[in-house]
Amino acid sequence: MVEHVNLEESELYALGVLDGDARHAVEEHLRACEPCAHHIALAHQMVSLVGLTSAPARPSPSVRDKVMRRVRAAHAEHWVETKPVQIAELRVQPEPEKQPEPEPVVQPVQEAPDRRVLWLAVALTVLLAAGASAGLWVTHRSHQKQAAIAEPQTQETQPVAAAPATAAAANAAASGQTNTGQTNAGQANKGTTGPNRAAAATAPAAEAAATAAASEPETLTSALDTPQRIVRSAAPKNDAAPPPPSLAMGADLGAGSAAMPALPGSSAEPRVQEAAPTGPIRVAGGVAAARLLAPIQATYPDIARQSHIQGTVVVDVIISTTGRVRYSHVVSGPALLTGAALSAIQRARYRPFIVNGAAVEAETTITLNFTLN
Amino acid sequence: MAAADYVFGALEFEPRPATPVVVEEPQVSNVALLERMKAGDQAAFGALYDRYSAMVYPMLLGVLKEPQAAEEVLRDLFVQLWHSAADFDVSRGSLPAWLMVMGRTLAIARLRMAQGHDPEDELQTYPAHAMPSPFDMENEAQTRTVMLALRGAMAELPEEDRQTVELAYFEGLTEAELKWRTGGSREVVNARLLKALKSLIETYGRTRQPGRI
Numbered sequence: 393m394v395e396h397v398n399l400e401e402s403e404l405y406a407l408g409v410l411d412g413d414a415r416h417a418v419e420e421h422l423r424a425c426e427p428c429a430h431h432i433a434l435a436h437q438m439v440s441l442v443g444l445t446s447a448p449a450r451p452s453p454s455v456r457d458k459v460m461r462r463v464r465a466a467h468a469e470h471w472v473e474t475k476p477v478q479i480a481e482l483r484v485q486p487e488p489e490k491q492p493e494p495e496p497v498v499q500p501v502q503e504a505p506d507r508r509v510l511w512l513a514v515a516l517t518v519l520l521a522a523g524a525s526a527g528l529w530v531t532h533r534s535h536q537k538q539a540a541i542a543e544p545q546t547q548e549t550q551p552v553a554a555a556p557a558t559a560a561a562a563n564a565a566a567s568g569q570t571n572t573g574q575t576n577a578g579q580a581n582k583g584t585t586g587p588n589r590a591a592a593a594t595a596p597a598a599e600a601a602a603t604a605a606a607s608e609p610e611t612l613t614s615a616l617d618t619p620q621r622i623v624r625s626a627a628p629k630n631d632a633a634p635p636p637p638s639l640a641m642g643a644d645l646g647a648g649s650a651a652m653p654a655l656p657g658s659s660a661e662p663r664v665q666e667a668a669p670t671g672p673i674r675v676a677g678g679v680a681a682a683r684l685l686a687p688i689q690a691t692y693p694d695i696a697r698q699s700h701i702q703g704t705v706v707v708d709v710i711i712s713t714t715g716r717v718r719y720s721h722v723v724s725g726p727a728l729l730t731g732a733a734l735s736a737i738q739r740a741r742y743r744p745f746i747v748n749g750a751a752v753e754a755e756t757t758i759t760l761n762f763t764l765n
Numbered sequence: 766m767a768a769a770d771y772v773f774g775a776l777e778f779e780p781r782p783a784t785p786v787v788v789e790e791p792q793v794s795n796v797a798l799l800e801r802m803k804a805g806d807q808a809a810f811g812a813l814y815d816r817y818s819a820m821v822y823p824m825l826l827g828v829l830k831e832p833q834a835a836e837e838v839l840r841d842l843f844v845q846l847w848h849s850a851a852d853f854d855v856s857r858g859s860l861p862a863w864l865m866v867m868g869r870t871l872a873i874a875r876l877r878m879a880q881g882h883d884p885e886d887e888l889q890t891y892p893a894h895a896m897p898s899p900f901d902m903e904n905e906a907q908t909r910t911v912m913l914a915l916r917g918a919m920a921e922l923p924e925e926d927r928q929t930v931e932l933a934y935f936e937g938l939t940e941a942e943l944k945w946r947t948g949g950s951r952e953v954v955n956a957r958l959l960k961a962l963k964s965l966i967e968t969y970g971r972t973r974q975p976g977r978i
Contacts, residue, residue: 443868443935449832451836452832
C-alpha cells in the first residue's frame, strides 16, 4: 500500500500521464482510501480546465436531433419487459460456473435480480426489435439439440415474421463472405431444401453454415449431404467466429424491420451501419460471467472475517472492447467488502463482446456473495 | 495553494470580479434539471444538452480534430448521461465535471483506437458519478467567460509548458511519451505540467463568481 496521494501526483494521475507502475500504485491506494479518492476527483476537475482552453466551436444541430432520437427510443424501450440479451445467453455456453470453494466463500452470483433496466443502451433497441428472429433461431437450435432450454419469451415469436428476415440475414452473411463461402452457402441452402425442409426453413442454420463456410469450407463440403450436421458442427464455433449469428442478425433486422418486407436482395451494408451500437450494450450477469476468462476470485478481507461481516456486493461495470473492466461502480454492499470486490473485479478479464463483427463495450452487473462458513 | 481559497468560497462576500456582466434570465438549476431527467423528462435532458454541448464539444474537437468524430463522441456522451441518470447523485456530482472527464475519456479512447493502440493501456477508471461539487458552471455565459479567461492564461504560458500540457491532455500522452516528444526529462515534463495546471487553476479561481466555483 502506497502512502497518501499528494496533490502533484493526483493531478498527474488525473491528467493520465503516470506510467504503468506509478498509476497502478495510485489506483491500488484509491480503492482503500476515501479521502484520496476525493482528492483525485477534484484533480480530475482541475485537469478539465485544460479542456476548456479549446477554441470555441459548436456541434452541428443534427447532433442534438440524433441524441434526442436515441433517448426517445431508449425511453420507449424502458417499458418493455423483454430482455433481449438473454437470447445471447442461450447461445453462449457458460463455462462451469461452480468451482470448489475454499472457506470463506466468495461466490459470483450469476443472475442479478433485474430491477434496473435503465442502462438499456441504444444498441438494445435494435437487438430488441430483432428478438423475434433470434429467438426463433435459438428455439430451433434447442429443438435440434433436444436441449431442455426453457425460454418463454422466445416461444411467443412469430415464425412468419422471422422467416423472410432470417433469410435476409443469411443472404447478408453469405454476401459478405468470400467467393468460396458464398458458393458453399448456396449449396448448403440447396442441400437443405431437399431432404429436410424443416431445417432449411430456419435460415439462420444456413447462415451459421455460411459463417462456418468462410472459416472452414472443407468441413462444410463434407457435410453437405446432411445439413443438420452442418448446424451442429457450426454451432460450437459460433463463439469464436467474429460475427455471432444471433447478434449480427439482430442488428441487421433492427433496421430492416422498420421497412418490413426486407427482401434478401436489398442492400445489407447500410443497414449494418445503421445498427452498429455505440453505447455499451446491456448484458445480463450470466452472459457476462460466461465470457470470463477466469472466475472472479475475491479475497475475503481479514478485517471483515474477524468482524463476521458477510454480505453481497453489487457492482455495475462496463467491460471495454478489449475485455477489461474499464468502469466500476458499487451499487450496494457492506463497506468492508466493497474494496475486495472491486479489486477482484478490476482483475477480471473477459472475452470481448462482439456485435456485427466489431467489439463493443458491455455494461453488466456483477454480484459477489461473501459468506463465512 | 491560492486557488483553493477561491474553490472553497473564502471570498464569498466580496463583489463579483469585473468580468463582463451578462444579464441572464433566471434559469433552472442543474440539480433541478437532473432530477427531472432522472424522472424521464426529455425536455430537461434537452436543456442540459443545450447548456453544455458548447462546453464539451470544443474539447472533444481538440482531442479528435475531426468534427464528425467529435460529434459522434458528443452524441454518445449525452446518450450515456441519459442512461446513467439513475446513478447520478445530484447532491454529490457535478454535471459539467462529469461531462468533461467522461467526454475526454471517450474521446481519447477513440483516438487510441484509431491509432491502433489498446486504449485501456492509457486510460484509467474513476468514480464518474462522484465528482464533488465545486466545478459547476450553470449557464453558458459563465462558461464562455471562464473559457475565454482560460484561453488567455494558456496563451500566456511559456511555449514549452503549453505544448506539454496540451499533448498530455488532448493527445493522452504519458510521461514516457512526453519525454520523447518534448525532449525534457521526467522531472522537467512533470514540472511543466504542474506549472501549467497551476496557472489555469488560479485563473479559474479569479474568474469564477466568488463562492460559486
